[in-house]
Each structure stands twice: as structure tokens, then as C-alpha cells.
Amino acid sequence: MNVLIVGALGQLGSDLVREFSGENVIAYDIEEMDITDEARVQQQIAFTSCDVVINTAAFTRVDECEREQMEAFRVNALGVKNLAAACKRWDLPLVHISTNYIFGGEKRAPYVETDPPGPVNAYGLTKLAGEYYLQYTWRKHYIVRVAGLFGLTPSRMKGTNFVEAMLRLGERGTPLRIVSDEYLSPTSARDAARHIRKLIETDQYGTYHLVNHGACSWLEFAQEIFRQSGMNVPITPVTAAEYGAPARRPANSALENAALQKLGLDTMPTWQEALNTYLTERKKIPR
Numbered sequence: 001m002n003v004l005i006v007g008a009l010g011q012l013g014s015d016l017v018r019e020f021s022g023e024n025v026i027a028y029d030i031e032e033m034d035i036t037d038e039a040r041v042q043q044q045i046a047f048t049s050c051d052v053v054i055n056t057a058a059f060t061r062v063d064e065c066e067r068e069q070m071e072a073f074r075v076n077a078l079g080v081k082n083l084a085a086a087c088k089r090w091d092l093p094l095v096h097i098s099t100n101y102i103f104g105g106e107k108r109a110p111y112v113e114t115d116p117p118g119p120v121n122a123y124g125l126t127k128l129a130g131e132y133y134l135q136y137t138w139r140k141h142y143i144v145r146v147a148g149l150f151g152l153t154p155s156r157m158k159g160t161n162f163v164e165a166m167l168r169l170g171e172r173g174t175p176l177r178i179v180s181d182e183y184l185s186p187t188s189a190r191d192a193a194r195h196i197r198k199l200i201e202t203d204q205y206g207t208y209h210l211v212n213h214g215a216c217s218w219l220e221f222a223q224e225i226f227r228q229s230g231m232n233v234p235i236t237p238v239t240a241a242e243y244g245a246p247a248r249r250p251a252n253s254a255l256e257n258a259a260l261q262k263l264g265l266d267t268m269p270t271w272q273e274a275l276n277t278y279l280t281e282r283k284k285i286p287r
Contacts, residue, residue, distance in 0.1 A: 002023070005025060061123075093141065096130065110185065142196075143208065147211050176234070182250070198265050211254075211255045
């Protein structure tokens with residue numbers, strides 16, 4: 001199988017490259033393919049002779065999306081439209097990575113794939129627009145929503161992930177203010193990559209949630225990071241309003257892998273187990 005991975009140097013993209021290492025992987029990042037360039041996308045996909053395209057490229061800095069809304073729309077929506085049109089032209093399945101932030105946060109339970117969206121920030125709105133472009137352009141698609149990703153390769157756009165940020169600040173002994181009233185489903189990029197491969201092999205196109213099991217607040221996530229790392233770090237719980245981030249976040253953006261479970265493919269561990277694996281693997285990397 002020839003697999004084109006767009007955004008291959010990023011957090012999830014890097015784990016996808018590793019997951020498909022036994023296949024012929026074409027690894028593109030922005031230097032090789034700018035997804036906002038429609039003509040370039042058509043040309044590049046035509047010349048790769050790939051069997052499937054996986055798009056992880058996105059404008060992911062949530063607060064910056066509020067200030068750069070047109071650029072966020074260009075990447076997160078129009079870029080996906082360009083990929084969808086090219087994949088339709090060449091009859092190629094497209095896997096597109098989306099986000100838990102397409103939901104509004106009012107639901108008390110984890111969101112399933114059929115719940116109505118209602119983004120509360122520009123990032124979520126532009127990612128939802130990308131989903132719509134794909135759904136209405138090309139039927140051979142997998143929309144995969146993830147949340148709170150952490151992987152051994154830092155996010156290329158953010159430069160880090162929440163786990164690494166907490167560990168770095170904890171090592172400095174910096175007193176922390178962590179939001180206690182926003183909930184998510186932290187997810188290992190490695191686990192996500194493994195299940196994306198399983199999904200591709202089914203030919204069951206549609207929308208899927210792909211997260212580690214369980215949910216927690218950002219505060220509980222940080223506390224578990226420090227507990228498993230054996231670190232004693234002072235934390236002051238704060239509300240989202242007290243924290244004052246430029247972009248509003250949904251109060252609850254936890255997801256449930258309902259569609260994946262129907263296929264019998266949901267073997268994701270809990271987020272605590274995934275974190276433990278991540279921290280163990282992290283120790284093996286020279287720093």
C-alpha cells in the first residue's frame with residue numbers, strides 16, 4: 001500500500017509514518033505540499049501514485065486562530081476542500097484529522113459522532129467547515145476526531161504538547177494555575193495512529209471519534225502527569241474564566257468512540273494507561 005501522509009513532521013503525522021513503516025510511505029510536510037495551494041495539491045497527488053491520503057495538516061494554535069481567522073479558515077477549511085477535490089479526481093480515500101473542539105460543550109456525557117456540533121471558537125469553526133467541505137465533496141472519506149493529543153514528536157505548530165509543557169514547568173518548580181472546569185479525553189498519538197490504520201483497512205467510510213478511554217479536567221490531567229512522574233508540583237485550580245485564555249474552550253469536549261465500537265475495532269487503552277506508556281517510552285529518548 002502506498003500511503004501519502006500530509007503533515008508528516010507533526011505530532012500525529014510522525015506516529016503515522018512510524019505506524020505505516022512497513023508500507024511505501026510518502027511523507028509530505030508544508031515544504032512539499034502546501035494544502036492551501038489548489039493547483040499544487042492536484043499536481044502532487046497525481047504524481048505520488050498513492051492508494052490513500054491521510055491529512056494531519058492544520059492550523060492548531062487555538063488562541064492564535066482568534067486573531068488569524070482568515071488564515072485558519074484557509075488551512076483548516078479550504079485546504080481540506082483542495083485535498084478532497086484532488087482525492088475525488090483520482091479516486092483516493094481521504095483520512096482527515098479533525099477535533100473535539102467542533103462541539104459546544106453543553107453536554108454532560110462524552111460526545112458521540114452523531115451529536116450536533118456547535119463550536120465556540122474560530123479553531124473549532126474552521127475545523128468544522130473542513131469537515132463539511134469533505135463530506136459534501138467526496139464520499140470516500142474518514143473524518144477522525146481526536147482530542148488532547150500527546151506524542152513523542154512535538155506538535156510542529158505548537159512546539160510541544162500538554163504533557164511536555166507540564167513536565168518542563170514542573171522541573172522548574174514553577175507554581176501552576178490549571179483550569180479545573182474544562183473536560184477532555186487525552187489521547188496518545190501512537191494509539192491514534194494504530195487505530196487509523198485499522199480503520200483504513202475496513203473501507204467503512206464516515207465520521208469516527210478516536211480517543212483514549214476516560215475523561216478528565218485539565219487539572220486532573222496535570223495531576224496525573226505529576227503523579228506518574230513522581231513530581232511534587234504546587235497547583236492552584238482555576239476556572240476557565242479566571243485563567244482568561246483569548247479563545248473560549250468548550251466546557252466539555254470529551255469524546256466516546258461509538259462508531260469505532262460498532263465496528264469492533266475499539267481497543268484503545270485508558271488515557272492513564274496511555275500516559276504511562278508515553279512516559280516510559282519518553283525515558284528511552286536521549287535528552
